[in-house]
Every structure is written in structure tokens, then in C-alpha cells.
Amino acid sequence: MLDYEAEAAHYDRTRGGVPRARAAAEAVLSLVPPGARTLLDLACGTGLVTERLVRPGLSVYGADAAHAMLRVAEGRLPGRTVRADARRLPLPDAAVDAVSAVWLLHLVPFAPEIVAEAARVLRPGGVLIATVDKDAAHDVGSDIDAILRPRRSAHVGSDTSAHITAHAALHGLAPTPGADFTGHGQGSSPRDTLRKLRGGYYASWFRGDAADIEALAASLAALPDQDRPRADPRYRLARFVRRG
Known part of the structure; x- marks a missing residue:
């Protein structure tokens, strides 16, 4: 997992900045009930999405x-x-009307605990809104995807839709239609993908040793247009309603 104490200084600049944050915030707001009065944004980071x-x-x-x-x-x-x-969370039971978790559940091995805690602090009728299937959204259909997808497919991610939905049901959270949005500025190039691979960025799904990394590195290095970003990903937001 990345060191987010160190990442803070350049996080916004390297994660799509305002365009990505605006797209994420608009998608979240489209799923917040009209009568909601309070929203807690988990793993808010620098607040670039939260303020929007x-x-x-x-x-x-x-x-x-x-x-x-x-x-x-x-x-x-x-x-x-x-x-x-x-x-x-430092909150009593049934304290807020909405909880959002954008780009969080894929990072941690304890996503079910986060879902349970969100359910605890939500009022009846409140909603949990969270990104799911995050890693699978990247490089879809590209030459990078052809190299990485077999590895991703072999890993049951902590934020897969089925995984999160099953745990949400255990805590009184019912799935309802979600939304999706574009991850502006997040299209990867082969060279950048290789840098991330070697830097541990894909640790949430990559389980290889040094030899595996070098094998993937060779495949990525052989791709054309090493510095050309592929298409921006489309991220998925799931929405769950707290039953009364």
C-alpha cells in the first residue's frame, strides 16, 4: 500500500486533478437522496473530491x-x-444520511469492516456510495490490459461488486442502481504502468515475486508508444440503502 503521508504533496497533480475530482463528486451527488442533510466522505485524502x-x-x-x-x-x-x-469512526449509531468511499475499498484487506462501520453510522434510509471493481476499470481493451488482465482476473479483489454486495447484505444494506464516471487523466502508458508495477502500486492484486515482475516488465517494455496514455478508465459507484 502506498505511503499516503508522502503522497499528499503531489497526490492531486498525479491523480487527474480537478477534472477527475469533479466527475467523481457529480456521480456521488447523483446517488445522494434529495432529503439528505449529512454526508461523511471516508478516506477523503486532500479533500479535492469532498469539497465538491x-x-x-x-x-x-x-x-x-x-x-x-x-x-x-x-x-x-x-x-x-x-x-x-x-x-x-468517532460517531454514534445512525448519525449520518450518507457515507461515500471513493477509491478506498480496493486498497485495503478489511473492506468488509468498513462496510459494517458505514452501516452502523447510517440512519435508516441512508446510503453508502462506494467505488467497486476499481482495478478492473483500468486499460480496458488496451494492449496493457492484455498483459495485466490475466493477473487481475486471478485475484479476487477486496472491492469486487459481488464481494461488497454480499457483505453489505449482512449489515442491512440493500443494493440499488449506481452510477459511473470517467477517471480523467488516469489513462496509463506502458512506461508509467511499469513504474507503478515496480513501485508496488498494484500490490492489492499483484502477488508475484521479482522474476514475475521482470517477466511483466519485459512484456510492457515491448509495447509500442511507451509514453502514450491509453483511454481513461470508467469507474463504477455502487449504492446501498440502509434498511430501517
Whole structure:
């Protein structure tokens, strides 16, 4: 897993910036019930998405476990951020109307615990909105995808739709139609994919040793247009309603 204390300094610049954040926020808001008054954004990071969730009548808060990320987020949401583990939120039961988790569940081995905690803090009728199948969204149909997909397909990710839906049901969360959005600026080039592979960026699904990395590296290095980004991914948001 990446060191998000170190990532804070350049996170926004390397993750699609405002266009990606705006697309994510608009998709999340399309799934928030019209009468919702409070929304908690888990793993809010620098708050670039979180600040774009604010709208009249909806109080938005951000939570993150990384100090450096929260320092940036606090500048965007003064007095509306808290340092917290998404598995142990400093909130009473049935405290908020919506919980969002964008680009979180694929990073951790304890996604079911996050889903359970979200269910605990949601009021009846409240919604959990979360990205699912994140890794599978990248490089679809591209030459990079042809190399990486067999590895991804062999791994049951922590954020697969089926996995999250099954655990949501255990905690009174019923699936409803979701949404999708474009990950602007997130199309990968072969050279950048290789850098990420060697840097541990794909640790959530890659289980190879040094020899496996070098085998994949050779395949990626043989691709044409080493610095040309492939198509931007389409990320998927799942939506679950807290039963009364």
C-alpha cells in the first residue's frame, strides 16, 4: 500500500486533478437522496473530491487516517475533517444520511469492516456510495490490459461488486442502481504502468515475486508508444440503502 503521508504533496497533480475530482463528486451527488442533510466522505485524502460534494442543505465532512492528507483537506473544509480509521469512526449509531468511499475499498484487506462501520453510522434510509471493481476499470481493451488482465482476473479483489454486495447484505444494506464516471487523466502508458508495477502500486492484486515482475516488465517494455496514455478508465459507484 502506498505511503499516503508522502503522497499528499503531489497526490492531486498525479491523480487527474480537478477534472477527475469533479466527475467523481457529480456521480456521488447523483446517488445522494434529495432529503439528505449529512454526508461523511471516508478516506477523503486532500479533500479535492469532498469539497465538491458540498451543496446547499448538505453538510459534508471528511475523514482520513493520514495526517498529511488531512492537513490539505482541512484547508478546503475548515472544521469539517477528522483523523479516523474507517473501521472505527468517532460517531454514534445512525448519525449520518450518507457515507461515500471513493477509491478506498480496493486498497485495503478489511473492506468488509468498513462496510459494517458505514452501516452502523447510517440512519435508516441512508446510503453508502462506494467505488467497486476499481482495478478492473483500468486499460480496458488496451494492449496493457492484455498483459495485466490475466493477473487481475486471478485475484479476487477486496472491492469486487459481488464481494461488497454480499457483505453489505449482512449489515442491512440493500443494493440499488449506481452510477459511473470517467477517471480523467488516469489513462496509463506502458512506461508509467511499469513504474507503478515496480513501485508496488498494484500490490492489492499483484502477488508475484521479482522474476514475475521482470517477466511483466519485459512484456510492457515491448509495447509500442511507451509514453502514450491509453483511454481513461470508467469507474463504477455502487449504492446501498440502509434498511430501517
